[in-house]
Amino acid sequence: MNDRKRNVIEKAHELFIEKGFHATSIQDILDYSGISKGTFYNYFISKNELLMEIFRAAFRKMEMARDALLLGQDAGDPEVFMKQIEQQMTANRENKIIPLFEEVYFSGDNELKQFIEIGQMKILRWFSDRLANITDDHCSPYLLDAAIMLNAMLIQYVRFYRKAYGNSVSMLPVVRYSVNRILNLMEEVTLSQEQLLSPELLDVWLPVSNREALDWRSKIHSVISRLKKLDCKNKVHLQKLTFLEEELRSKEPRKFLIDSIVFSMSADFNRETHELQALIDEHLLEKA
Amino acid sequence: MNDRKRNVIEKAHELFIEKGFHATSIQDILDYSGISKGTFYNYFISKNELLMEIFRAAFRKMEMARDALLLGQDAGDPEVFMKQIEQQMTANRENKIIPLFEEVYFSGDNELKQFIEIGQMKILRWFSDRLANITDDHCSPYLLDAAIMLNAMLIQYVRFYRKAYGNSVSMLPVVRYSVNRILNLMEEVTLSQEQLLSPELLDVWLPVSNREALDWRSKIHSVISRLKKLDCKNKVHLQKLTFLEEELRSKEPRKFLIDSIVFSMSADFNRETHELQALIDEHLLEKA
DNA sequence: ACCTTTTTTGGAACGTTAGTATAAATAAAT
DNA sequence: ATTTATTTATACTAACGTTCCAAAAAAGGT
Known part of the structure; x- marks a missing residue:
């Protein structure tokens, strides 16, 4: 996800917290987050879609x-x-x-x-x-x-x-x-x-598909957040983990990318990366 | 309350039940209840006010x-x-x-x-x-x-x-x-x-004022509904009771009217009218 | 540096909404 | 019959989410 887009989401959330959803107009969001109307509708299909992303x-x-x-x-x-x-x-x-x-x-x-x-x-x-x-x-x-x-x-x-x-x-x-x-x-x-x-x-x-999909993902994310805490000052380390989160969130995560990043961290965090790799291998299919 | 107004309330309620509040536009209500926009805003300050009357x-x-x-x-x-x-x-x-x-x-x-x-x-x-x-x-x-x-x-x-x-x-x-x-x-x-x-x-x-105001009124109404059941085929009888309900609902019920109606029923329903009269005397002030 | 593609911009315009304003028509009251 | 109150129909305002689009800016490729 775009940093710009993420910023819009955050700023919109602030406005919604302050004034409520209906009382916050699109124009308010545009002004507060500093983007144009065209870009907004590039990022989000609708105001509702934006709210769903916040959720x-x-x-x-x-x-x-x-x-x-x-x-x-x-x-x-x-x-x-x-x-x-x-x-x-x-x-x-x-x-x-x-x-x-x-x-x-x-x-x-x-x-x-x-x-x-x-x-x-x-x-x-x-x-x-x-x-x-x-x-x-x-x-x-x-x-x-x-x-x-x-x-x-x-x-x-x-x-x-x-x-x-x-x-x-x-x-x-x-x-x-x-x-x-x-x-x-x-x-x-x-x-x-x-x-x-x-x-x-x-x-x-709660259809099983819906449930399982989130289940292993949330496990992965909890490992990632643990990893983040283990060396929270290392910028490159954090960048890698943030990228991992991004990639895993996408529709078709590129396994080769994930694998190499996890591998690059395995020297420093053997135990955690092993757990991570296991979860990924189990649930993530190589793209054809 | 006006019969015309009451009809609007009923018709609007039907529409709200069918389509929901927001999905029902004022125009829908006008068309379905057969009144003009001017009259609508004569009856109700706003769409919300109408909903409150329904409630x-x-x-x-x-x-x-x-x-x-x-x-x-x-x-x-x-x-x-x-x-x-x-x-x-x-x-x-x-x-x-x-x-x-x-x-x-x-x-x-x-x-x-x-x-x-x-x-x-x-x-x-x-x-x-x-x-x-x-x-x-x-x-x-x-x-x-x-x-x-x-x-x-x-x-x-x-x-x-x-x-x-x-x-x-x-x-x-x-x-x-x-x-x-x-x-x-x-x-x-x-x-x-x-x-x-x-x-x-x-x-x-729940401020006491708010509570008491409804308390004795609801008592009165429960007596009236009992009276209605006692002779539910007598049209004049029902007319009187319905009128009573109306009058009691208004801002300044005319006590003399209520007294005379209650009195006119006392011959047939001594016990109930006595109860009713006591409630009215206790809570309803003569208009100056 | 130059060209191409993508993204962003910002304003005009659309459709729909609740609500206002008002002059003419109708009904009720006296 | 005349006054008074109510109703009607329509045009209008302001706000909103959303669409469209041409121009500007940024990014990417060579």
Whole structure:
């Protein structure tokens, strides 16, 4: 992706955070980011498409940050889960993702709607997976119900808790309270065997293709971000990794390029590059 | 209110249900309801104002229907509560209230936003009051938490349950499940004394003025609807009651008119009219 | 350095929207 | 019958997202 384009995305995001999506006109974006109308419509098919790019970028970041919190931790520890959720919530607030979501979700554009819906399903899936880590195997038939209710609680409590205690209050008490409620509730429904929605529905709602595609990519990205941290002052190193991220994001990543870059780093970071190479070899096909 | 105006409101609501708020242009409404643009802006300050009138009308209807279900029933019976909720949900679906809500809530107009927010607070208040009927007194510190969580669950489950089983499926299982979860949860937090939000916040959020104004009016309306049922074939009787509803809805109800109509019915319905007269005398001031 | 191709520019123009203004026509009230 | 209020029809404004395009600038190739 172009640096210029990325700058437009960032600047537009700032404006959207400040004034909202609808209240920010294309002209505002042009003025603020210093490009012309023609270029804008070269980069983005429409204003909606720009918003989707913002969402994509924000999602990637948040998912990576969330998964990074799990590294080296006990996946079965509820405390880790809570920390992850809290972090998501603060990131959400900073990016104003949810308000932007909501502002746009109900305004007719079907493509945008579907895009957001997939995002929500991914959140449900993540809740469900993480709850599975924490709870007993007997609870598995009730994972979707639990994920839905946890999601519901968090969304609503954000509203009201902020309304009560101000916008910048920590959400940790809410998260702790909600997760505790859900864990208790899961025990209860496991005993009484009450199920509303089967967890298998999630596989229907979130097509596997969609899921897997992101799954290994997000793994790769988490390795890359780890690598970035390992030598964050080396400019060439960072350039390489940023290029890798770019290339992996494209429709047809050129494997030979990726291979050589990974190879060029293997001397310094043997362990990580090995992991990276394995992931790439497994999922990325040589272009014919 | 004008019959002509009411017709516009109904026709516009039909269009909104069919195509959504934003996708319905003023011109569509003019064509479909057979009035001119000038008249439209005589009746309504703006398109948003029209939507608010639609909401108001729908709310009144739904509140009355909901309260009617309670008449002569045991307020402490969870089953009655569940029936009420289910009825609200089907009414919501028929009027597409929630989608319209959401479509409009995030589109900048602050007046509309505030209006909707008050509506949501009223729902929370109602949940809270009804849960108080059902549960033990010790649970009272946890009523707001419970109301918020119940609301959250219902909203989210509507989405996913309909997604799973189609749009016209009965919501009763969802309601039963959710209410049961909440009741269990209230027991639990009463024991552990975990509170996130104090019920007193509700009094802050929903200004008393706003609340009381609707409170006695809704009581009056529930008496009127009872009276309507008592002799639903008598046209004059119904005309009188409908007129009463109209007059009570206006800014300055003419007490002398209301008094005489109520008096004219007292021969046939002594008990009910007495109740009605008491409510009116208590809350309605003679115009100077 | 020169030519070619790509990208960028910025303004004009289009279609659609909510809302305003207004003069003429119609209906209601006195 | 005359006044008053309401309704109609139409033209108009301002804003918006989007399209189009010719000219300018930048990048790339030789």
